Each structure stands twice: as C-alpha cells, then as structure tokens.
Amino acid sequence: MSSPNSTHPTPAEAVRRGIRELLPATPGIFAWGLVTGVAMVKAGLDTGHAIVLSLLAYAGSAQLAALPLIAAVAPVWLVFVTAVVVNLRFVVYSAAVRAGFAHLHWHRRMWLGYVVGDIMFVRFSALRQNEPDYPHPVSYYLGGAVANWIIWQIASILGIVAAAVIPDSWGLELAGTLALVALLAPLCVRFPTFAGVAVASIVAILGHSLPLKLGLLLGMISGMVVALLLERRPEASR
Amino acid sequence: MSELYLWSVILAISFATLLTRSLLHVLGERVQLPALVEASLRFAPACAMAAIVASDLAYSHDVLEFNLANARLLAGLGAALIQLTTRSMAATIGGGMALYWILRWVS
Numbered sequence: 001m002s003s004p005n006s007t008h009p010t011p012a013e014a015v016r017r018g019i020r021e022l023l024p025a026t027p028g029i030f031a032w033g034l035v036t037g038v039a040m041v042k043a044g045l046d047t048g049h050a051i052v053l054s055l056l057a058y059a060g061s062a063q064l065a066a067l068p069l070i071a072a073v074a075p076v077w078l079v080f081v082t083a084v085v086v087n088l089r090f091v092v093y094s095a096a097v098r099a100g101f102a103h104l105h106w107h108r109r110m111w112l113g114y115v116v117g118d119i120m121f122v123r124f125s126a127l128r129q130n131e132p133d134y135p136h137p138v139s140y141y142l143g144g145a146v147a148n149w150i151i152w153q154i155a156s157i158l159g160i161v162a163a164a165v166i167p168d169s170w171g172l173e174l175a176g177t178l179a180l181v182a183l184l185a186p187l188c189v190r191f192p193t194f195a196g197v198a199v200a201s202i203v204a205i206l207g208h209s210l211p212l213k214l215g216l217l218l219g220m221i222s223g224m225v226v227a228l229l230l231e232r233r234p235e236a237s238r
Numbered sequence: 239m240s241e242l243y244l245w246s247v248i249l250a251i252s253f254a255t256l257l258t259r260s261l262l263h264v265l266g267e268r269v270q271l272p273a274l275v276e277a278s279l280r281f282a283p284a285c286a287m288a289a290i291v292a293s294d295l296a297y298s299h300d301v302l303e304f305n306l307a308n309a310r311l312l313a314g315l316g317a318a319l320i321q322l323t324t325r326s327m328a329a330t331i332g333g334g335m336a337l338y339w340i341l342r343w344v345s
Contacts, residue, residue: 028327056252076246083254088282094262113260178317182330185321187284200285201292216289223285
C-alpha cells in the first residue's frame with residue numbers, strides 16, 4: 001500500500017506543502033519587507049499611512065519606487081504609472097499561471113491574482129514544471145501566497161514601527177535601494193536585459209533634471225525599446 | 239503633503255497592484271497579449287528598477303556624484319556583486335549597508 005500523503009494529497013495537505021516550501025525564503029522576504037517599512041517612514045509617510053499602503057498595495061518594489069516621487073509631491077498619475085510599470089512583471093506572472101485557474105469563478109481568480117508574490121510564484125512555477133499532474137495546484141498556490149503575504153506584512157509593519165527609533169544618520173533609506181539592486185542584479189545576466197538596464201540607467205541619470213521625474217519614465221522606455229530591438233535583431237536576419 | 243494627496247497615492251499604488259496582478263485573471267483565457275507586447279513586458283521591471291536605482295545612487299541631494307568618492311554608488315555596486323555570488327537578499331542588503339558604513343567611516 002502506497003502512502004496516501006504522497007500520491008493523493010488532500011487540499012489541506014497541498015496548502016501546508018505550499019507554506020512549507022516557501023519558508024526557506026523567509027530571511028529574504030523579511031529583510032525586504034523590513035527595509036520597505038523603514039524606507040516608507042524615512043521618506044516622510046506617517047505610521048498610519050505607511051501601514052495602510054503596505055496592507056493594500058503589498059508591492060515592495062513599486063512602493064520603494066514610488067517613495068522618491070511621493071517625497072517630491074509628484075503628480076498622482078505619475079506615481080500610478082510608475083507603480084504599474086514596476087509591477088509589470090506581475091502581468092507576466094499572471095499570464096504564466098492563469099491556465100490552471102480557468103475553472104474558478106472570476107472573483108476567486110481576481111483574489112488569487114492579487115496575492116501573488118515573487119518568491120511564491122517561483123515556487124509555484126517549479127511545482128507546475130516538476131509535477132504537472134499535482135492534484136491541488138490552487139491550494140498549493142494559496143498556501144504559498146498567504147505565507148508570503150504574512151511574512152512580508154509582519155516585517156513591513158515592524159519596519160514602519162521601528163523606523164521612528166532609527167537615527168537618520170544611519171542612512172537606512174539606502175537599504176530600500178539595495179533591495180531593488182538585489183532584485184535587479186540577477187536579471188542583468190541575460191544580454192538584451194543587460195543592454196536595456198544600461199540604457200535605462202544612463203538615460204535616467206542624464207534626464208534627472210527633467211520635471212515630474214520624467215527622466216525615470218524616459219529611462220524605462222528607452223531601456224525596454226533597446227532590449228526588445230536587440231532581442232529581435234537576430235530573428236529578423238535569420 | 240496633504241492628506242488628500244497621500245490617500246490618493248496610496249489608492250493609486252494599490253489599484254496599480256490590482257490592475258497588473260489580476261486583470262489577465264479576470265479577463266480569462268479568451269484574451270491573449272500580442273507577442274510583441276508580452277516580449278517587451280519581460281524587460282519592463284528590470285528597466286524600471288535600473289532607472290530608479292541609477293538615479294538614486296548617482297545623485298546625492300540632486301547633485302551628480304558619479305565618482306568613486308560616492309559611498310552610496312560603491313555600496314550599490316558591491317551589493318550587486320554580493321547578490322550575484324550569494325543569491326541572498328538578506329546578504330545583499332546587509333553587505334551593502336555594511337560597505338556603505340565602512341566607506342563613510344574611512345573617508
């Protein structure tokens with residue numbers, strides 16, 4: 001008799017497995033959440049606003065990217081556009097996972113999309129690739145997503161509360177930028193992305209004096225166009 | 239920063255989260271993205287983060303400091319190396335901050 005746990009997991013066991021396989025990433029998620037919480041307060045948000053933003057937006061990189069704009073009282077539409085652009089990777093994630101969710105009601109799909117996180121997405125993708133016939137992928141996804149959300153929020157709120165007692169002289173707001181560096185560096189290893197990153201950086205630095213932080217937008221778009229052109233070029237000449 | 243402004247940006251960022259993560263789920267599989275759009279989306283996060291990181295590290299208080307005396311810039315480059323070798327976000331943030339504090343202390 002084979003073990004029922006390994007061959008026929010129940011939905012509850014799938015949830016627990018989703019949680020269990022996310023936990024090794026706790027230090028990274030925690031550090032990133034903590035830094036985001038601290039950075040929000042260091043950028044001038046008060047505790048209440050920062051906690052609501054953390055709970056509703058649940059978007060570390062978008063929150064960190066928006067902070068300099070909020071501090072400069074940039075127009076709301078620019079903050080929105082920036083948050084959308086920085087979040088675009090989640091469009092790719094949702095395109096990648098949605099095939100398995102087609103049978104669910106639209107509002108369940110919406111909430112499942114809303115709670116996606118970087119680390120749990122990587123774990124979920126690995127499960128789909130290694131065990132395409134796993135019986136309860138949605139339960140596994142939910143376990144990982146909820147665990148990811150809870151770890152992140154605890155760390156973020158801890159950072160928000162602790163920020164008040166951390167002296168400005170520590171320069172801790174740099175840690176928010178370093179968290180973005182940690183996400184960015186592994187993406188630069190592929191060639192067209194690296195070229196796009198280089199162009200985006202140079203254009204953003206040169207365009208720094210443009211009003212409304214438009215240098216950032218210009219940098220992003222130039223980088224994307226260059227990366228896409230470089231990627232398409234060999235295909236066209238084939 | 240007025241209350242109205244702050245709540246507006248909080249809602250704007252939250253709506254950006256919902257829009258990017260849930261729109262394709264809600265539309266369902268009927269809607270497929272054009273191949274070119276999907277291809278360019280893959281580069282968007284890296285380019286967006288690069289623009290933000292570069293201008294944040296290269297400038298201090300709106301003055302360009304693109305040189306080796308800029309401790310923030312050096313700490314950022316060091317952090318990138320730590321990330322590429324350790325693949326640990328905690329080590330990247332911790333190591334980068336340590337480098338930043340050491341550089342400020344010795345200069």
